[in-house]
Amino acid sequence: MTVDTAAPKPAEQAASTAPAAEPILTVNNIEVIYDHVILVLKGVSLDVPKGSIVAILGANGAGKTTTLKAISNLLRSERGDVTKGDILFEGDRIEKLSANDMVKRGCIQVMEGRHCFEHLTVEENLLTGAYTRRDSSKAINDSLELVYGYFPRLAERRKALAGYTSGGEQQMCAIGRALMSNPKMILLDEPSMGLAPQLVEQIFEIVKKINEEQGVSVLLAEQNTTVALRYAKYGYILENGRVVMDGDAADLRENEDVKEFYLGLSGGDKQSFREVKSYKRRKRWLA
Numbered sequence: 001m002t003v004d005t006a007a008p009k010p011a012e013q014a015a016s017t018a019p020a021a022e023p024i025l026t027v028n029n030i031e032v033i034y035d036h037v038i039l040v041l042k043g044v045s046l047d048v049p050k051g052s053i054v055a056i057l058g059a060n061g062a063g064k065t066t067t068l069k070a071i072s073n074l075l076r077s078e079r080g081d082v083t084k085g086d087i088l089f090e091g092d093r094i095e096k097l098s099a100n101d102m103v104k105r106g107c108i109q110v111m112e113g114r115h116c117f118e119h120l121t122v123e124e125n126l127l128t129g130a131y132t133r134r135d136s137s138k139a140i141n142d143s144l145e146l147v148y149g150y151f152p153r154l155a156e157r158r159k160a161l162a163g164y165t166s167g168g169e170q171q172m173c174a175i176g177r178a179l180m181s182n183p184k185m186i187l188l189d190e191p192s193m194g195l196a197p198q199l200v201e202q203i204f205e206i207v208k209k210i211n212e213e214q215g216v217s218v219l220l221a222e223q224n225t226t227v228a229l230r231y232a233k234y235g236y237i238l239e240n241g242r243v244v245m246d247g248d249a250a251d252l253r254e255n256e257d258v259k260e261f262y263l264g265l266s267g268g269d270k271q272s273f274r275e276v277k278s279y280k281r282r283k284r285w286l287a
Helices: 064-072 099-105 122-128 137-150 152-156 167-179 197-214 225-231 249-254 256-263 277-286
Strands: 023-034 038-049 053-057 080-089 107-110 185-189 217-222 234-239 242-248
Touching (some): 023 064, 023 217, 038 080, 038 217, 053 064, 064 217, 099 107, 107 167, 122 137, 137 152, 152 167, 167 185, 197 225, 225 249, 234 249, 242 249
Parallel strands (some): 053 217, 107 185, 185 217
Antiparallel strands (some): 234 242
């Protein structure tokens, strides 16, 4: 785990990387500014190994969604820009590409709030996910059946208008739509938002199954730390636009500071990671 109580180290040694597998995505010390003024990310670095599930954790406003949008190149539509650092997908720099190019390369984001096309049926929503593909109709139909295999509820509701489906069904539709693009990596933004606990477990189980059976890498931004650390293999904790801690998911689950701030399992009186000695040291390294 990156943050510990050992003697201070240089910043480049302090920034730990995820497990040793070859990374499909590498984010190197990026800064993001909105409207040329508002600094949101302050030197975020992370790795996503191929075929892994990695979680970005943190409170609302920590910078999780901005990190995902920096990777998927959706920042420009919100007057945001990556001003420092670089982002590598399969070894190539991608921060200057369009969101459309990113989908073609195999990296797609499932937005927070699902964003289904309410006036289209569930099946029509799923088919929009294949708009960048240039393979045969049979291949697209095979992908559609694959999605229905993972989400049987969508098969039952395939002719229903998406706007008249439940929140859980819309989340399934959004993930299935991403799967229709034949991705190498999916960026999942707050998939548990607004869903009942039983549905959250069901959707995370399906995501895990897709990861294991299809080899799709997953970068997950989530406030529900308990669930995220149960399904992810590695985690990064953001606070105020900085990575304040990272490590194996099992280690983060047992970390006392994580328990106190995010799992509600400690009675300590610290209010922020900035009150943890190891974070104060790390902030000096990154300054």
